[in-house]
Amino acid sequence: MLLKLDPGSGRPLYEQIAAAVRRAVAEGEVATGDRLPAARELAQSLDVNMHTVLRAYKGLREEGLIELRRGRGAIVRKGATGPASVHQMIVALADEAKRLGLSTEQVVEMLRKELG
């Protein structure tokens, strides 16, 4: 399994880790039922606090991308690919909007027009 963190992202590390997992799922690099690296081990290899990784994993669980099971670890849920790629686009959209100085209301208005 290959995870790619975004270059130049100003976001906190736990968000970057979550985004890397979402990207891997969206790109088909990670499949349904695959187990993500154990939180403690991922944290150790990145030299960060385990809670940073756990926070990323818990966020992904709240999004419905993964399940956290005692003993089994973080498993990718069925049907995660679609939402993952949408979420990824939203993150990219948010970054671009901030860069251009657009307000949240402006972006939401544009989204509403498109989604109908």
Added chain:
Amino acid sequence: MSIRRSWLALGLVPAMLAVAIVLPFALYWGEIPSPMATHWGFDGAPDGSMNPGLILVLLAGFFGVVWLGAVRTAGRLSGEAPSFLAVLYGIGGLLAAVGWLSVLANRGAADWMRADTLGALPVALVVIAGVVAAMLGWVLGGGSAATQPSVPAPALGGVDPQLTIWAGRGSSRILTIVAGAVIVIGLATWSIATLLLVLIGALMLTFAEVRVIVAGGGVLVSHGWLGFPSWKIPLGEISAARVEDVRPMAYGGYGYRVRPGVRAIVMRGGPSLYLERRDKPDILFTVDDPITGAGLVNSMLEAEPLPS
């Protein structure tokens, strides 16, 4: 396991073992007492009995269950065929030998207490039967197959080695099953041996899986259900990475293997992540998708300034 061989390896041979288990009962049914002697003490005299039909059902039934399990999981083997068949045939050989010895010892006896004594030689024969059958399984599974050549792992294109993480895992289904069996047997024979067997099973379970993460400044290795032991190989120690095909017998078996110039963590046969190290022995791990992992290590090495 190749389709060509599986009808023989998973069909014909186990069927012959099943026949070998049933045969002594079929041949000598009229000549053995009911109940028949089924357990012998350390002095060699029979001290336990059972209905012959029941012991036959237990022996054949147990082998049947193991055989069925083998057939069902055979598709997912990839590299474990030799040890897998060795365990299946070893169990068959042991059970057949146990059946034959028990029936022959009971043959002609008026009642179970008058069955022949069984000393060390019969026990040795049982063990030898199991080992010979296991070796047959090993060979039939391609245990001595030739190795594929080493595969160089080009550095991954289009990734920033500082921002990329690779995780790979390798586990031995055989070791996991055997560890589970040891724990179950330990608990079943509720005695002084239970604690020891459970601990041994837990230890085997720990070393039945290895996980490798390539990230940041090095390679992290962790084991089993505990995640312990776990250690980090700093990038500075590594000179190059590649993919190496592993035949477990070439490294002396499974687990942590020591060979001149190399340490191998062998969970299964097949491709492995091989790290050449500067001042330490090379090390390899039989984990999945090693070419990507090795490629990332090489990318990281390219990006690092050489040590002065």
